[in-house]
Structure formats: C-alpha cells, structure tokens
Amino acid sequence: xxxxxxxxxxxxxxxxTLRYGGTAVLDDVSxxxxxxxxxxxxxxxxxxxxxLRVLATAVPADRGAxxxxxxxxxxxAGRLTLRRAxxxxxxxxxxxxxxxxFAFVDYVAILKELTDRAAxxxxxxxxxxxxxxxxVRGKRIKRLSGGMRQRVxxxxxxxxxxxxxxxxxxxxxxxxxxxxxxxxxxTRAGQGxxxxxxxxxxxxxxxxxxxxxVLARGRVRFEGTPAELTARAAGRVWSSPERDPGARAGWxxxxxxxxxxxxxxxxxxxxxxxxxDGYLLTLDDTGTEAAR
Amino acid sequence: xxDDTHAHGDTGRGARDDTGRGARDxxxxxxxxxxxxxxxxxxxxxxxxxxxPLLWSADAHLAGCAECRSRLAALADPVALDAAWERLDAELxxxxxxxxxxxxxxxxxxxxxxxxxxxxxxxxxxxxxxxxAVLVMSAAAADTLRTPDSxxxxxxxxxxxxxxxxxxxxxxxxxxxYEMAVVAPMHGFRLVLLRTVAVLAVGLGVNGLATLAxxxxxxxxxxxxxxxxALTATGLALMPRLGPVLAPALTGGGWVVFLMVTVTTRxxxxxxxPFTAAGQGTAAAVAALATGLLFLLRNRFDSVAPAFTHHSxxxxx
Numbered sequence: 001x002x003x004x005x006x007x008x009x010x011x012x013x014x015x016x017t018l019r020y021g022g023t024a025v026l027d028d029v030s031x032x033x034x035x036x037x038x039x040x041x042x043x044x045x046x047x048x049x050x051x052l053r054v055l056a057t058a059v060p061a062d063r064g065a066x067x068x069x070x071x072x073x074x075x076x077a078g079r080l081t082l083r084r085a086x087x088x089x090x091x092x093x094x095x096x097x098x099x100x101x102f103a104f105v106d107y108v109a110i111l112k113e114l115t116d117r118a119a120x121x122x123x124x125x126x127x128x129x130x131x132x133x134x135x136v137r138g139k140r141i142k143r144l145s146g147g148m149r150q151r152v153x154x155x156x157x158x159x160x161x162x163x164x165x166x167x168x169x170x171x172x173x174x175x176x177x178x179x180x181x182x183x184x185x186x187t188r189a190g191q192g193x194x195x196x197x198x199x200x201x202x203x204x205x206x207x208x209x210x211x212x213x214v215l216a217r218g219r220v221r222f223e224g225t226p227a228e229l230t231a232r233a234a235g236r237v238w239s240s241p242e243r244d245p246g247a248r249a250g251w252x253x254x255x256x257x258x259x260x261x262x263x264x265x266x267x268x269x270x271x272x273x274x275x276x277d278g279y280l281l282t283l284d285d286t287g288t289e290a291a292r
Numbered sequence: 293x294x295d296d297t298h299a300h301g302d303t304g305r306g307a308r309d310d311t312g313r314g315a316r317d318x319x320x321x322x323x324x325x326x327x328x329x330x331x332x333x334x335x336x337x338x339x340x341x342x343x344x345p346l347l348w349s350a351d352a353h354l355a356g357c358a359e360c361r362s363r364l365a366a367l368a369d370p371v372a373l374d375a376a377w378e379r380l381d382a383e384l385x386x387x388x389x390x391x392x393x394x395x396x397x398x399x400x401x402x403x404x405x406x407x408x409x410x411x412x413x414x415x416x417x418x419x420x421x422x423x424x425a426v427l428v429m430s431a432a433a434a435d436t437l438r439t440p441d442s443x444x445x446x447x448x449x450x451x452x453x454x455x456x457x458x459x460x461x462x463x464x465x466x467x468x469x470y471e472m473a474v475v476a477p478m479h480g481f482r483l484v485l486l487r488t489v490a491v492l493a494v495g496l497g498v499n500g501l502a503t504l505a506x507x508x509x510x511x512x513x514x515x516x517x518x519x520x521x522a523l524t525a526t527g528l529a530l531m532p533r534l535g536p537v538l539a540p541a542l543t544g545g546g547w548v549v550f551l552m553v554t555v556t557t558r559x560x561x562x563x564x565x566p567f568t569a570a571g572q573g574t575a576a577a578v579a580a581l582a583t584g585l586l587f588l589l590r591n592r593f594d595s596v597a598p599a600f601t602h603h604s605x606x607x608x609x
Contacts, residue, residue, distance in 0.1 A: 156472065
C-alpha cells in the first residue's frame with residue numbers, strides 16, 4: 001500500500017531495481033521523502049541497506065531513477081552536487097583506530113572538500129559539540145565506547161551541515177541508555193533536514209519519525225505516518241490466556257497473557273494496537289517469515 | 293620564525309584541557325620555551341596568513357606565552373583578535389600531525405593532502421616494515437643464490453610489492469572508511485591517484501634501496517621497475533570492473549604464471565624474457581596502455597567496487 005503524501009518531496013524515487021546475481025534486492029521501489037525524519041523499517045534481508053546505499057549514491061540502481069534535493073544523481077554533476085549536501089552514516093562505519101575523534105572527523109571533512117584548515121577545524125569543533133563529544137575530541141577512537149564511536153560517525157555525517165542525512169541502523173548494538181541518547185541527537189539533527197533512518201526497531205520509529213516506510217523482500221509494503229501504520233492493526237490485536245492458534249503472530253507478555261495479532265475470533269478481548277502490531281501485520285500480509 | 297624572534301625567560305602559562313573552554317581561559321602553568329614570536333610572525337598570525345608548520349609553532353607558543361598574547365592583542369583590532377582566538381581554539385583541538393604527515397607538510401604538501409595520505413593504510417609502519425623485510429630477504433637470497441646474469445628471484449618478487457601496496461591503499465579490504473569516502477564529494481579517482489603516487493613512491497623507493505644491495509648485477513638489478521609499473525597500472529585499470537581484491541590478485545597471479553611458463557620453456561642461462569631489453573619494452577608499452585585505460589575509466593571509481601557490493605549483500609542487507 002502506498003499512502004499519498006501531501007508534503008513537498010525532497011527525495012523522490014521511482015522504480016528502483018537492483019539485482020545481485022539472480023536475486024532482486026530492490027524490486028521496483030518507489031518512495032517520497034519529506035523534510036523531517038522518515039524511518040525505514042524492515043526485517044533482515046529486506047534490502048534496507050541496499051536502498052540506503054543507492055540513495056546515498058554509493059551504488060547505482062540497475063533500473064529506475066531518483067532525485068534528491070532537486071539533483072539527479074544519474075549525472076556526474078548532479079551526483080557531485082548531491083554529495084555536497086549529503087551526510088551518510090553506513091551500517092558498520094569504519095574508523096582509522098589510531099585517529100582521535102577530532103582527527104577522524106577532520107579526515108572526513110577533507111573528503112567533503114573542506115580544505116581550508118581553519119574553517120575545517122571550526123566545523124569539526126561544531127559537529128563534535130553537536131553530538132556532545134567535545135570533551136573526548138582528543139581521545140583515540142579505539143579507546144571510545146561503542147556509543148561514542150557511533151556519535152563520532154554521526155558527527156562525521158553532519159560535517160558541512162548536509163540537508164539530506166542517510167543513517168543506516170545507527171542504534172544497532174547500543175545499550176538502552178546509549179540508544180536514548182542517540183535518539184535525542186538524531187531528533188536534533190533532523191530539524192530542518194531530510195533524514196532517512198534505517199532500523200529494525202519499531203521503538204526508534206515510534207519515538208523519532210514522522211513518516212515510516214516498510215520494506216520487505218526488496219519492495220515497499222507501506223509508506224505513511226506511524227499513526228497510519230499503527231491503525232492497520234486496529235481491531236486486529238487481542239489478548240488470550242494461551243496463544244491463539246488462529247493468530248498470525250502471538251507472544252507472551254509480562255502479565256503472562258498472550259498478545260495475538262491477526263483476525264480475532266468472535267468476542268475476543270481486543271487490545272489497543274501499537275506500531276509494532278501494525279508492522280508485524282504488514283509483514284505478514286506480504287508473506288514475510290519475520291512476522292511469524 | 294623571523295630573525296627578530298628573540299630568546300627570553302618563560303612568562304607563559306600554556307596548557308590545554310578537554311573541557312571545551314576557550315583558548316584564553318585554558319592557559320595553564322607550563323612555559324612556552326625561551327623565545328618569543330617575532331613582530332612579523334605576530335602580524336602574519338593576526339592576519340591569518342601563517343601557514344603550517346610555522347602556524348603550528350605559533351599556535352603552540354601562543355597557548356603558553358602570556359607576553360606574546362599581549363603583544364598579539366596590541367597588534368590586532370578586536371574583531372580580528374576574536375577571529376584569531378577562535379582559530380587558536382580550533383588549532384589547539386587539532387591533533388598533532390604524525391611523523392609522515394608532518395614530514396609531508398614540511399616538504400611543502402598542503403595539510404589536507406598530507407592528512408589524506410597519512411590515512412592510507414599501507415603507509416603505516418607495520419606494512420612498510422613487512423615490505424622492507426620481504427625485500428631484504430629476497431635481495432639476500434638473490435645474492436646468496438648468485439645466478440650469472442640476473443637476480444631472478446628478486447626481479448620476480450619486487451614488482452608485486454608496489455602492486456599489492458597500491459591495491460590495498462584504496463578499497464574495502466584495508467580502508468575502514470572506504471564507504472564514506474565513496475559518497476564524499478571528493479572524486480574517488482583523485483584519492484586513488486594520490487595514494488597510488490604515495491605508495492608507489494614508497495614501494496619503488498624501498499625496492500630501489502634493495503637494489504643497492506645487489507651491486508654486482510649493475511643495471512640488470514633494476515629490471516623490476518618497468519614490470520612493477522606495468523603490473524600496478526594494469527591492476528588499477530581492472531579494479532573498477534573486478535573490484536579491489538580480484539583485480540590485483542589476478543594481475544599478480546598472471547605475472548607469477550607468466551614467469552613460471554618462461555622459466556620452464558627458456559633455453560640457456562640468460563635472464564628471463566621479461567628482464568631482457570625486449571621484455572622491458574613490452575612492459576613499458578603495457579604500462580602506458582594500462583595508464584591510458586585507467587584514465588578512461590576514472591569515473592568508475594565513483595561508486596563502490598563490485599566485490600564490496602557483493603560481499604555486503606550476504607551480510608548487511
């Protein structure tokens with residue numbers, strides 16, 4: 001299903017298809033992004049990272065096209081202009097371990113064509129302060145915690161004040177406290193920018209995003225607001241003492257009762273749906289194994 | 293520093309901290325040394341015209357010398373002085389350049405280019421030590437197993453090392469920031485060329501030093517040079533199509549197979565065909581052709597290499 005968006009699209013993709021060998025990793029993907037944070041939800045293997053790489057101009061699609069911030073990355077000039085306005089945090093950002101946080105962000109700033117030393121260093125200071133890492137700027141990256149490294153990578157993505165931020169599972173592997181802190185940073189970073197945030201955690205989407213896209217088996221299965229995704233599960237979530245064999249998915253909750261999603265039986269004890277319920281039902285509707 | 297820089301007792305209180313305070317606030321108790329910035333240097337600093345490494349010296353000194361800071365304040369108008377303090381803050385945060393980076397800047401290279409090269413994985417000490425060790429051993433072996441016309445083992449091995457170095461200087465195998473570099477506005481080909489030149493200079497330099505260990509062979513001991521250039525250019529030209537691992541691996545493997553074939557088919561004790569005058573001419577032609585092809589394919593370095601994409605398919609989708 002595609003929910004028509006009324007806002008102005010900053011990124012617009014149509015028919016993106018990419019095959020590796022015989023497998024379509026992206027299969028006719030069309031989407032629109034607006035200013036603000038859009039969550040990209042999907043199970044492992046859904047094609048999220050590949051889609052982000054295409055939108056970040058790291059790999060070209062076999063078919064289809066997209067424009068971002070008014071630029072066409074299909075041309076060398078458009079790609080260069082877009083890259084100047086792009087911040088990208090890959091799924092597994094690599095670091096030169098002997099670099100300090102400052103040196104690493106400085107290095108990325110050079111890659112972003114900030115060649116004037118004084119101006120570049122001012123920018124590095126600015127982004128490190130933006131991610132609350134000013135105090136550890138002189139520490140070697142190998143001595144920083146996982147959460148701090150992720151913030152260093154976010155700082156690198158923020159160099160040059162990009163208008164489009166592409167973040168690939170930035171909260172993966174972080175403990176709850178680090179995750180909350182990172183979410184706060186992303187919320188701040190999302191102001192006045194277009195942010196596409198890939199995650200497989202519905203909490204990230206519920207707390208951060210004003211729009212959400214669900215990707216499964218390389219195809220867009222839902223595009224709309226988190227409230228609209230949640231609404232998909234309205235009247236389709238119920239509680240029972242044991243797992244309901246008729247449910248599409250069910251799991252025991254902290255109270256000991258089972259939470260079931262699917263088509264409830266007559267007289268079922270209906271529950272208020274959550275974003276996760278809507279997400280699971282969307283996956284199940286597409287036959288995705290992860291929903292079961 | 294200028295000639296008017298003069299020796300003086302220590303009046304400074306310079307030290308940095310990590311609290312994010314401004315440079316003016318974080319002057320500590322340590323001294324800046326028994327000298328002061330000259331008038332000309334201070335004026336150039338105030339105008340933002342000092343360049344590294346002189347700029348680094350001035351930054352370090354100003355952080356620790358109250359007298360020079362006072363003289364700077366007297367020279368500068370308030371707006372320019374604020375800009376200078378801001379610049380000093382940023383400089384104090386900046387890391388001291390490493391040995392290689394500092395050396396390159398002192399040789400006249402722009403500081404941002406030096407930083408790009410310093411991040412080249414194969415310019416790290418461990419890699420250079422390994423390359424040197426291999427070459428010393430092969431040169432020693434060639435000297436020990438003295439053959440009449442050419443140090444065959446050394447000549448066979450030496451071209452592979454620059455190839456390996458260049459292959460590993462850019463790409464996902466050893467460069468942890470590869471994916472970030474690909475989507476950065478700096479053209480990938482420029483980064484490749486920069487690192488190629490640097491690694492080639494180091495690799496060929498080490499090879500050259502090893503050649504000096506074989507004085508008995510004269511110019512014949514330099515017969516590795518053109519094959520090294522040919523292999524490196526070929527490996528790079530194939531990289532956009534085959535990826536940063538397979539391309540050099542196939543090129544190097546092809547070189548080894550070619551040598552083995554020539555060893556098994558040659559007659560007499562003369563040098564192997566690649567190390568004869570005709571072979572050297574062929575190597576030069578291959579190097580030129582591959583360099584031309586590389587130039588034509590320069591835009592292909594603008595997206596991630598095939599091997600990286602395929603590898604990632606299985607693990608990080």
